[in-house]
Amino acid sequence: MKEVRVRFAPSPTGALHIGGIRTALYNYLLARQQGGTMILRIEDTDQNRFVPGAEEYILESLQWAGIEIDEGVSKGGPHAPYRQSERKPLYQKYAQQLIAEGNAYYAFDTEAELEAMRERLKHQHSSDQQYGSGTRMQMKNSLTLSASEVSQKINAGEQYVIRLKVPANEEIKLNDLIRGEVQVNSSTIDDKVLMKSDGMPTYHLANVVDDYLMKISHVIRGEEWLPSAPLHVLLYRSFGWEKEMPRFAHLPLLLKADGNGKLSKRDADKAGFPIFPLNWTDPRTNEFSKGFRESGYLPEALLNFLAFLGWNPGTEQEIFSVKELIHSFSLERIARHGAKFDIQKAQWYNQQYLKSKTSEELTKYLLSSLAQENISCMPEKALKICDAMRERVSFPQDFWEHGKFFFIAPSVFDQSVTSKKWNSEVVKFLDQFISHLKTIETTAANEIKIALEKTSHTTSISSGKMMQPLRIALTGGASGPDLMAIIDILGKEETIQRIQYAITSIPVKTT
RNA sequence: GGUCCGUUCGUCUAGGGGUUAGGACAUCAGAUUUUCAUUCUGGUAACACGGGUUCGAUUCCCGUACGGACUACCA
Numbered sequence: 001m002k003e004v005r006v007r008f009a010p011s012p013t014g015a016l017h018i019g020g021i022r023t024a025l026y027n028y029l030l031a032r033q034q035g036g037t038m039i040l041r042i043e044d045t046d047q048n049r050f051v052p053g054a055e056e057y058i059l060e061s062l063q064w065a066g067i068e069i070d071e072g073v074s075k076g077g078p079h080a081p082y083r084q085s086e087r088k089p090l091y092q093k094y095a096q097q098l099i100a101e102g103n104a105y106y107a108f109d110t111e112a113e114l115e116a117m118r119e120r121l122k123h124q125h126s127s128d129q130q131y132g133s134g135t136r137m138q139m140k141n142s143l144t145l146s147a148s149e150v151s152q153k154i155n156a157g158e159q160y161v162i163r164l165k166v167p168a169n170e171e172i173k174l175n176d177l178i179r180g181e182v183q184v185n186s187s188t189i190d191d192k193v194l195m196k197s198d199g200m201p202t203y204h205l206a207n208v209v210d211d212y213l214m215k216i217s218h219v220i221r222g223e224e225w226l227p228s229a230p231l232h233v234l235l236y237r238s239f240g241w242e243k244e245m246p247r248f249a250h251l252p253l254l255l256k257a258d259g260n261g262k263l264s265k266r267d268a269d270k271a272g273f274p275i276f277p278l279n280w281t282d283p284r285t286n287e288f289s290k291g292f293r294e295s296g297y298l299p300e301a302l303l304n305f306l307a308f309l310g311w312n313p314g315t316e317q318e319i320f321s322v323k324e325l326i327h328s329f330s331l332e333r334i335a336r337h338g339a340k341f342d343i344q345k346a347q348w349y350n351q352q353y354l355k356s357k358t359s360e361e362l363t364k365y366l367l368s369s370l371a372q373e374n375i376s377c378m379p380e381k382a383l384k385i386c387d388a389m390r391e392r393v394s395f396p397q398d399f400w401e402h403g404k405f406f407f408i409a410p411s412v413f414d415q416s417v418t419s420k421k422w423n424s425e426v427v428k429f430l431d432q433f434i435s436h437l438k439t440i441e442t443t444a445a446n447e448i449k450i451a452l453e454k455t456s457h458t459t460s461i462s463s464g465k466m467m468q469p470l471r472i473a474l475t476g477g478a479s480g481p482d483l484m485a486i487i488d489i490l491g492k493e494e495t496i497q498r499i500q501y502a503i504t505s506i507p508v509k510t511t
Numbered sequence: 512g513g514u515c516c517g518u519u520c521g522u523c524u525a526g527g528g529g530u531u532a533g534g535a536c537a538u539c540a541g542a543u544u545u546u547c548a549u550u551c552u553g554g555u556a557a558c559a560c561g562g563g564u565u566c567g568a569u570u571c572c573c574g575u576a577c578g579g580a581c582u583a584c585c586a
Contacts, residue, residue, distance in 0.1 A: 011586050046585055111584085122512090129513075130582080161584055179516070188514050188582095196584040203586050227515055227581040250516085253579070257522075260578055305523095308535090312524060316534050335524075338579065342522045345536045355549085392548040402547095417546095452545095467545035479547030 004036025005217045007072070008062075009207070011043040012054035015280035015289065016061045018341075019222065019254040019263065022306040026251065027220045028067045029307070029329040039214060040072030042083045043207070045200045052283055061277040065299050066322060079214045084206050091201035094209050094239070095162045095194050099142075103238040104194060106160045107131075107141040108153055130190035133168035162195035164204075164235065172230040177218075177249040177331045184230040192231055204228065208235040216246045220331070223338075226250040249331045252310045255338040263341045265289065273343040277302075296395030297346065301353040305346045309339040319352055351394040362386040362399065369400030375407050384489050388481035402480070406489060409498050410476025413506055417468060417478045423509045426469040429461045430499050433470070443492055445484040473502035 008024040010016060031038040040062070042055055059074050071077030081087055098104035109117075114131070117139065121129040128134045136143055141163070142150045154160065170186040194205040201209070211219060229248055236245040256267040268275035269289075278291035292302055304320050312335075313320070313328040320328065354362070363382045370377050385406050389399055436451040436458075456463040471483055474495065480486070487495050 009586090013586075043586065049585065107584095114584095125512085159584090163584095176516095182515070184515070190582085193584050198584075200584085202584070207586090222580090223516070224580055224586090230515090252517080255579080262579075308523065310523090314525070316525080318523095318535055337517050339524090340522060342536070345523065348536055389548095391550090464545065471546060477547090481547085483545060 002217050003215075004031060004034035005039060005215050006031050006036060006220060007039040007041050007211070007214065007216055008067075008069075009041040009043050009210075009221075010058050011046065011049070012051060012058065013046070013049040014051050014054055014282065015276040015278070016058050017263075018275050018277065018292070018306070020058075021061065021065055021067075021277055021302075022254065022309060023220065023222060023251060024062060024067050025065070025303055025306055026249075026311070026329075026331075026334070027218075029326050030218060030220065030331065031070070032326045033329055036217070037070045038068065039077070039079075039216070040069040040075065040082065041210060041214070042073050043203065044083060044085045045196075045203065045206050047085075047198065047200065057278065057280060064277060064293055065303060084201070084210065087206075087210070088200065090213075091195065091205055091209055092199065095201070095205065098164070098194070098238055099162065101238070102165065104162050104164050105136075105142045106150055106154070107139065107163050107191075107193075108145075108158060108160050109140045113140065128187070131163070132166055132190040133187060136163075136165075136191055159197040161193045161197050163191040164194050164231070164238070166191050166231075166234060172233055174229050174233050174248060176226070176229070177247055178252075178334050179226070179250060179336055182226070182229070186230075186234065189231050189234065192228075204231060204235065208232050208239070208241075211246055212236070212239070212241050212244055215244075218249060218331075219246045220249045220251065223250045223253050249334070252335055253338040254309060255340045257340050257342055268341075271343065273346075296397050297350055298353045298396075301349040302346065304353070305349040309341070310335050319349075347394050354393055354396065355390065359383055359387045359390060362390060362393075362396075365396035366399040366403070369397060370407070373400070373407075377407070381406075381489060384485070388485040388489065392481070405475040405477070405480070406486075409494070409501065410474075413472050413476050413502065414478045417472050418506050419509065421469055421509070422472070422506050425459075425461055426466065427503055427508060429455060429459050429463075429466045430470065430473065430503055432459050433466075434496050434499055437492060437496055440492070443488040443490075443495070445488065448484050448487050470499075472506075473499045 006027040008027050010020055028038050030036065042058075044050055044055075055073070062069065069075050071079070072082040095104060099106070117131070117135060118129055121135070131139065138144075143165075145153075166189050167186050172184050172186050172189070174182045174184075176182055192204050193202050195201055229250065233245065236242050254263045255261065256263045257271060263275065265275050274290050274292045274295050274297075276289050276291050277293060279294045280289045280291065281287065282289075293299075300322060303322060303325070307320065307325050307329075308318070311329070311333055314333060360383065363379065363386050366382050366386055367377065367379070370382075385403055386399060389403055392402065393399060433451065433455040436454045437448075440447045440451050452463045467483060468478065471480065471486075472478065474483070474486055474490065490498070
């Protein structure tokens with residue numbers, strides 16, 4: 001079997017869409033599994049859509065996700081350059097070859113003329129409304145013009161494009177690794193522009209030429225390319241590269257979670273989840289978008305989630321490390337239908353990956369949040385906090401978000417609880433509890449429990465009922481980690497102070 | 512409009528001519544717990560429709576419907 005060489009080929013027109021990460025991932029998994037090569041090629045043949053910073057963004061996103069590039073932009077390699085704009089002369093050469101062999105031709109039609117053609121065909125209710133075998137002889141091109149007219153126009157600097165001469169009525173077959181055989185009649189394919197009037201190639205030409213030159217073995221890309229795949233087959237044939245033609249695998253699209261259609265930034269914004277891997281500010285509009293990274297998604301969790309959007313191993317295992325993904329992945333097991341993007345599952349994956357970390361690892365997250373808040377904390381204390389909270393976090397920032405009370409004494413108390421439960425009994429109990437607390441040596445759980453029992457005994461109030469008010473006094477909220485652990489972490493003095501403050505500031509419910 | 516692709520619980524999906532149609536997320540209920548969460552147990556919930564083929568079809572074929580992609584000198 002041929003050496004596996006795959007490429008991820010985004011264009012730098014903005015932030016990389018999360019679907020792009022999945023495409024890159026599938027390419028990467030195949031490359032790694034087969035001991036092949038992962039190539040990054042930048043498809044920047046549209047100068048109008050170039051966005052500054054987009055290429056760097058792509059690079060950083062892949063790096064964050066852990067998708068390593070073996071060859072390509074930022075990395076170099078035997079087929080450099082890997083930026084299509086830097087390969088410009090190459091495409092010109094191949095386009096000329098096509099013309100010389102009669103497989104392509106010059107076209108001089110203006111935009112207005114093209115528009116007029118489409119209008120005309122539309123009015124005739126022609127099923128064939130394209131620049132192709134049925135219409136090309138009515139247009140202004142090197143097929144209808146004499147050779148001298150053509151060279152005269154070119155020498156005069158008139159704008160032209162180069163179009164592929166698509167044969168009429170031929171069945172073009174394509175064996176897609178995911179969809180099986182796809183057959184299209186060549187008459188439904190138009191004479192696609194190969195070289196634009198600015199001298200740049202279109203995607204179609206650049207993509208085929210580069211995949212050939214870079215010895216790509218598998219083209220793994222989104223389903224939006226499926227309709228033009230037969231055209232690409234035709235190009236390989238025109239070049240005489242059929243034997244070297246890569247295998248195709250067209251991936252199902254990522255769809256929006258509710259309703260129908262392709263997942264878009266708008267939908268993600270509306271539902272309040274990211275769609276880009278990293279934070280991104282569009283330089284044209286200054287619009288800011290939050291990334292998965294900054295939202296607290298772990299790259300390995302995101303990759304696991306993404307891998308399962310359209311692929312599954314056929315077993316009931318759901319948690320796969322990248323290593324396991326590499327081992328189990330296969331193009332044959334990729335689904336044919338689009339997958340709705342369900343952020344809840346992504347959150348679940350994140351939680352699973354977070355929970356699998358050691359408390360020491362988790363401590364780093366808390367410490368970094370604290371650093372941002374300018375709060376200092378001994379590592380031992382941070383460790384205790386993370387230990388107490390690890391079962392109830394989904395994101396790294398949750399340690400701080402849900403654990404602020406460890407550092408900041410509550411000033412407001414959850415009224416839905418205090419209004420119902422904060423009665424004179426509570427005050428009596430907590431008051432007594434303080435005295436008993438003062439007598440204990442340490443704040444170890446068993447000692448606190450003893451203090452609690454003593455309080456219960458001297459007040460004749462069951463301690464069970466008092467736990468919720470105690471929690472309110474210490475944290476301000478009605479839920480959170482184990483109370484004994486909280487008291488232990490807070491320490492005796494702080495605990496007493498907080499209870500005292502609660503007693504003086506929470507209004508007592510009468511009867 | 513044309514071309515192409517698709518359709519199993521709300522979602523991601525397994526399965527495949529005869530199954531109680533399996534799992535996971537979400538959801539609901541119960542258990543555990545000082546609360547929440549975790550964990551455990553259980554529940555609700557799906558083969559788009561119509562024709563064939565067949566003893567039998569969710570599975571194969573054909574239609575229809577619905578959805579999607581493409582239809583640029585964008586990728």
